[in-house]
Amino acid sequence: MKKSIFTKLGVLLLAVVLLTAFGTVAAAKDIRVGGLMDCTGATSDVGKDYAIGMADAFKYINSQGGVNGKKIKYTWFDYGYRIPEAITKYKMLKRLGSVAIMGWGTGDTEALSPTVNKDKVPYVSASYSAHLTNPAKTPYNLFFSSDYSTNARSCLTAWFDKKWSKHPDFGKRKPRMACCYMFASPYCSAPIKAIKNQAKLLGFEIGPDQDVSLFALDTKSQVMALKGFKPDVVWHGNTTMSVAATVRDAYALGLGAGWIVNNWGFDENLPRLAGEAAEGVMGATPCAFFGQDVKNMDLVVSSAEKYSPGVPIGKRLIRTVQAWGDALVLWEALKRADAKGVDITKKDAGPKIMKEGFETMRNFDIGLGAAPISYTDKDHRPATGCIVQEWKGGKFVVVDAVDLKKRWPDLWDKTEAEGGFFGY
Numbered sequence: 001m002k003k004s005i006f007t008k009l010g011v012l013l014l015a016v017v018l019l020t021a022f023g024t025v026a027a028a029k030d031i032r033v034g035g036l037m038d039c040t041g042a043t044s045d046v047g048k049d050y051a052i053g054m055a056d057a058f059k060y061i062n063s064q065g066g067v068n069g070k071k072i073k074y075t076w077f078d079y080g081y082r083i084p085e086a087i088t089k090y091k092m093l094k095r096l097g098s099v100a101i102m103g104w105g106t107g108d109t110e111a112l113s114p115t116v117n118k119d120k121v122p123y124v125s126a127s128y129s130a131h132l133t134n135p136a137k138t139p140y141n142l143f144f145s146s147d148y149s150t151n152a153r154s155c156l157t158a159w160f161d162k163k164w165s166k167h168p169d170f171g172k173r174k175p176r177m178a179c180c181y182m183f184a185s186p187y188c189s190a191p192i193k194a195i196k197n198q199a200k201l202l203g204f205e206i207g208p209d210q211d212v213s214l215f216a217l218d219t220k221s222q223v224m225a226l227k228g229f230k231p232d233v234v235w236h237g238n239t240t241m242s243v244a245a246t247v248r249d250a251y252a253l254g255l256g257a258g259w260i261v262n263n264w265g266f267d268e269n270l271p272r273l274a275g276e277a278a279e280g281v282m283g284a285t286p287c288a289f290f291g292q293d294v295k296n297m298d299l300v301v302s303s304a305e306k307y308s309p310g311v312p313i314g315k316r317l318i319r320t321v322q323a324w325g326d327a328l329v330l331w332e333a334l335k336r337a338d339a340k341g342v343d344i345t346k347k348d349a350g351p352k353i354m355k356e357g358f359e360t361m362r363n364f365d366i367g368l369g370a371a372p373i374s375y376t377d378k379d380h381r382p383a384t385g386c387i388v389q390e391w392k393g394g395k396f397v398v399v400d401a402v403d404l405k406k407r408w409p410d411l412w413d414k415t416e417a418e419g420g421f422f423g424y
Contacts, residue, residue: 030073031066031334031344033058034093035102041081042214043105043187045241046264046319050126051076052308053300053320054102057327060303067334067344076102083108087115094119097347100330103127106187109141116140120350122333122358124326128263128286129190133381134423140350142358144325144366144373145286146383148187148262149194149424152235154386154402155260155284156195159233160202162399163258167232178207178226178257180246181237182214188237191262193416193424195235201408207231216242219249226255233258240265244273251277258282260388267318271391282390282399286383287325288369289396290316295367300324321368328366329373329382333357379422384412 035054038047058074066072075096079085086108093101101116103109103125110131116123117140124142125132130149132141146154156177164175177199181188192209199206207229210222216238223246226234234250234257236243243265250257251274259281261270266283268290274281288294291301291313304316337357338344344353355377363372371383384405389396404421405412414420 029070029345031070031099032097032347033072033074033100033102033330034090034096034098035074035076036079036086036089036093036104036108037076038081038104039078041079042185043081043239043264045269046239046267046317047081047104047126049317049319050104050323051078052311053304053316053323054327056300056303056307056320057324059307060299061327061331067331068338070338070345072334074102079104079108081105081108083111087112090115094121094347099344099347099349099353100124100334102326102330106190107185110186113138113141120348122330122350122353124330126322126326127187127190129187130194130381130424131190133379135377135380137423138380139377140354142329142375142380142382144329144370144382145263145322146284146371146386147381148191148237149421150381150383150404151262151284151286151386152191152195152237152260153198153404153421155262155282155388156198156202156204156233156235157402157404157407158388158400159258159260159282160204164232169232174203174205175232176207176230177204177233177235178210178229178231179235179237180210180212180219180222180226181235182242183209183211185214185238187264188214188262191237194421212236212238212242212246214238214242217245219246220253222246223249223253223255226250226257227253231255231257233260235260235262236265237262238265240267240269240273244270244278247274247281248277263322266389269317271394278391280390280392282388284386285318285389285396286370286386287318287321289318290320292369294369295365296324296328297321297368300368325366325368325370328368329358329361329364332361332364332366336360379413381422 037051077089106127109127130147261283271278385403
């Protein structure tokens, strides 16, 4: 009897060992992808919808067979927009064997960049900082969108072309521009040098910057300071909540300036928060707004309904679409690398995913109203311009599609030191 029990226990133990082993092998066949999101921090007003959209996208990708039959195991953390927390969570994701990371903010993405370079892990972020676009400095940083500097230059150019030409003072004086943003935020300050250089190029007078917190609910003192300069247009580099507060206060105090806004401050919540003050506000749009009639938007909407039924469709934002943009370029890179024989389940596959995946893309169309995407081993700027839209008559309408490379081809590939557009 005792022998029989021990025999049965031995068989059971062997079965557990075998199941564990096979389970480990099966897990090893998964493609591990990590994520760092902000659902509770300073940019959570736009980060929560992005995080939900990213999870939706990977569920859809796996429903389509993953990457040539290999499923993606996506693990993400909320790091609360705190750089030390991002570094800690990145190390955890690296230990889990992530072959790529879906990142979020500019401060943490730039802080992690040297580590990412050393680890050779493709890092596809929601930070579109131009500081991350030169592979000579940051070879593993990517994103699907036009960068912040391109956005800022495009917005100012669109305002100059379409709005200033109709101003009563056109031809009588220089237009005046000022900037509102949180000085201490790497995201908010990233394109300031670029937009001021663009202002000089177009012949603007540049006024004093105003420091507006990402948490700001009352900005009357900053608006009153702007009134002393009398700007014709103001660039706002924050996220939606503080942009809406500033636009409201400017409207109430009669500033009388036009507004151009970076993409993270320009979404469906802006008119909800700013009300009638949002009329005429212009912003950078790297992709279509949620639900707009463009290629692949049906996949975004149907996946939102299927995978996030607790979030009302009417409350979803362009942030969901932006998350899909980053997920789709990673999916394409993994498919291309896998087709070339790269073992994309191995945690050291990063260099080959870059070379055989991302850097083979030329005018790749992800749909979603985004510009065709190209990456080379010399330039990780995905797009050469930006669509600029405005809130007008209760809807978003296109003001202009600015292509900086076509307009200033001699400046597009020159570095900042050379007076060009590349690298900042």
